[in-house]
Amino acid sequence: MLMYVYLAIVAFILLLVVVNMFRKRKNIFYQIDAALVMVTLILRLLLVK
Amino acid sequence: MKRKIPFHIMTASILCILVIVLVVVLTMIFSQAREAEPIYPGKGVTDVRMLSDWFPKLKGTNGDTEVYILDSGVKGSSMLVLGGTHPNEPAGVMTAIMLIEYCQPESGVLFVIPRANNSAFTCTDPQEAAPMKYYIDTDNGTRWFRFGSRATNPTDQWPDSEVYVHASSGQQLSGSETRNLNRAYPGREDGNFTEKIAFGLTELIKRENIQITVDLHEASPEYTTVNAIVAHEKALDLANLTLWMVEDSMKITVEASPTNLHGLSHRELGDSTNTLALLMETANASQGRLHGRMDSDLVVTGKDKFYTRAYGYGALNVDYPADGISLSERCARHITCVKEFCSMYEGEAGLISLGNLPSYDEIIDQGIGHFLKDPQ
Numbered sequence: 233m234l235m236y237v238y239l240a241i242v243a244f245i246l247l248l249v250v251v252n253m254f255r256k257r258k259n260i261f262y263q264i265d266a267a268l269v270m271v272t273l274i275l276r277l278l279l280v281k
Numbered sequence: 282m283k284r285k286i287p288f289h290i291m292t293a294s295i296l297c298i299l300v301i302v303l304v305v306v307l308t309m310i311f312s313q314a315r316e317a318e319p320i321y322p323g324k325g326v327t328d329v330r331m332l333s334d335w336f337p338k339l340k341g342t343n344g345d346t347e348v349y350i351l352d353s354g355v356k357g358s359s360m361l362v363l364g365g366t367h368p369n370e371p372a373g374v375m376t377a378i379m380l381i382e383y384c385q386p387e388s389g390v391l392f393v394i395p396r397a398n399n400s401a402f403t404c405t406d407p408q409e410a411a412p413m414k415y416y417i418d419t420d421n422g423t424r425w426f427r428f429g430s431r432a433t434n435p436t437d438q439w440p441d442s443e444v445y446v447h448a449s450s451g452q453q454l455s456g457s458e459t460r461n462l463n464r465a466y467p468g469r470e471d472g473n474f475t476e477k478i479a480f481g482l483t484e485l486i487k488r489e490n491i492q493i494t495v496d497l498h499e500a501s502p503e504y505t506t507v508n509a510i511v512a513h514e515k516a517l518d519l520a521n522l523t524l525w526m527v528e529d530s531m532k533i534t535v536e537a538s539p540t541n542l543h544g545l546s547h548r549e550l551g552d553s554t555n556t557l558a559l560l561m562e563t564a565n566a567s568q569g570r571l572h573g574r575m576d577s578d579l580v581v582t583g584k585d586k587f588y589t590r591a592y593g594y595g596a597l598n599v600d601y602p603a604d605g606i607s608l609s610e611r612c613a614r615h616i617t618c619v620k621e622f623c624s625m626y627e628g629e630a631g632l633i634s635l636g637n638l639p640s641y642d643e644i645i646d647q648g649i650g651h652f653l654k655d656p657q
Contacts, residue, residue: 235439254293263289267296274304279436280311281404 239277246273314403314413318426320378320395321654325351325385325637332394335488336481338470343400343437344478348485349381349393357389357631358492361485361556362619363546365396366462366496368429369406371415371580372563372611373497375426375649376619379612380635382654389623389633392491398462398478400437402429411567415577417608418648421655428580432460438474448472450543458544463496466549486554492628493519496546496560497615501569502588502597502606506562509534510618513551513558520559522625527617530641532600557626561618563611564599571596581608613644 253266275281322329328350333340364377377395384391396402405411405428414425435441438460445459446452448469458464460475468479486494493516500507512520512535520535527533538547538558551558565583566572572585579585584605592601599606616638623633639652 238440250297253296254290256287256289260289260292263293263296267300270297270300271303271307274300275307275311278304278308280308281434281436 370499
C-alpha cells in the first residue's frame with residue numbers, strides 16, 4: 233500500500249515538472265534540467281530498475 | 282492567419298520527445314537484467330522444483346526461485362546449499378551452479394538453490410558501478426553469469442523503512458537491511474517481500490527435514506569475518522571437524538553464531554528448525570571499499586593493485602597474494618568445505634555423500650570453468 237502512495241507522490245512531482253517545463257522561461261537550461269529530472273521520475277514511476 | 286508556436290513550447294516539446302526516447306532505451310537496458318543466466322543440470326539432478334511449491338504465496342513473483350534436487354536414490358540425510366543469498370557475492374552462486382552441473386550424490390539428497398534471492402539478481406547496488414554480468418571461460422567457450430545486488434530489487438519491495446525491525450526478535454537495524462534476505466530469517470508468511478522469501482526457505486527446510494543447511498557468502502578482505510565458517514551452536518562440532526579436515530589445504534576459522542545477532546541464516550535457521558545451520562565466507566575484492574575499477578575481470582580474478590597495497594600495509598584480514606584471490610580459489614574453498622560437511626556428518630537418517638566432486642587443488646589448477654558445462 234505504502235508503495236502506491238509513494239508512486240502517487242512521484243506522479244504528482246512529475247506532473248509539476250512537466251507543467252513547469254512548458255512555462256515561459258528565458259533560459260533553455262531550465263528546461264534541460266527539467267528533462268533530466270523527468271527521466272529518473274518516469275523510470276521510478278514505471279518501476280524500472 | 283497562422284499562429285506561431287512560441288520558442289519555449291517548441292524546445293519543451295523536443296525535450297519531451299528526447300525524454301521518451303531515453304526512457305525507452307534505458308528500459309530496454311534495465312530489462313536485460315531480468316534475464317537469468319542459463320544453468321545446465323547435470324546427471325545428478327533428478328528434479329527441478331520451485332520454492333513456491335513449499336510456499337505458494339511466492340508463485341508468480343520475482344521471489345520464486347528454482348530448487349534443484351539431486352537425489353542419490355540411496356537412503357541417507359539431506360543437505361541444502363544456498364547460493365545467491367547476496368548476488369554480489371559470486372562464489373556462492375558459482376559453487377551452487379557447479380554442484381548442479383557436476384555433482385552426483387552417492388547417498389542422501391542434496392537440495393541446491395543457486396538464486397536464493399532471485400529478485401536481487403535483477404539489479405545492481407546503486408553507486409557501485411558494478412557490472413551486470415561476469416564471464417567465465419569453460420573448456421569450450423565463454424559463459425556469462427549475472428552479477429546482482431546485495432538486497433532485493435526495490436521495484437519488488439519499496440520504500441525501505443527508516444529502521445528495520447526484525448520481526449521475531451525486535452532487533453533494530455539500518456533501514457537498508459529491510460531488503461537483505463540474510464537479515465530476514467526465519468521470515469514471515471504475511472511479512473514483506475524479503476521476509477516471504479525467507480519464510481519459503483524455512484518452510485522447505487522444515488518440510489523436507491533438511492539435516493544440514495549451508496549458506497554460501499563472500500566478504501571484503503578487510504572485513505573481520507572472512508575465510509570463515511560461522512556455525513550455529515548445534516553445528517559447531519560439525520564445523521570444527523570440517524576445519525580439521527580442510528586446514529591443510531586452506532587457512533580457515535570457525536566462528537560461533539552470535540546469539541544476539543538476529544535474522545541471519547546461521548542463527549535463525551538453527552533456532553527455528555532442526556537443521557544444522559552453517560554459513561561460509563570467502564574473501565572477495567570486488568565487494569570491498571578499497572578496490573579500483575569494478576568490472577568482470579575483478580570479479581573473476583580477484584586481482585586488484587589497491588588491495589595488494591593495502592595488504593602490504595597490514596590492513597587486510599586475509600593473505601592477499603599479488604595475483605589476487607580468484608573466483609576459482611573462492612569456489613574451491615566452498616566446494617571443499619561442503620564436501621567435508623557431508624563426510625563428517627553422521628546423522629540418524631544416514632550418511633550423505635557428494636560423489637564426483639573435484640578436490641581443492643584440482644579446482645585451483647584447472648579453474649572453475651573446467652567444471653562447468655560447455656555453453657554448446
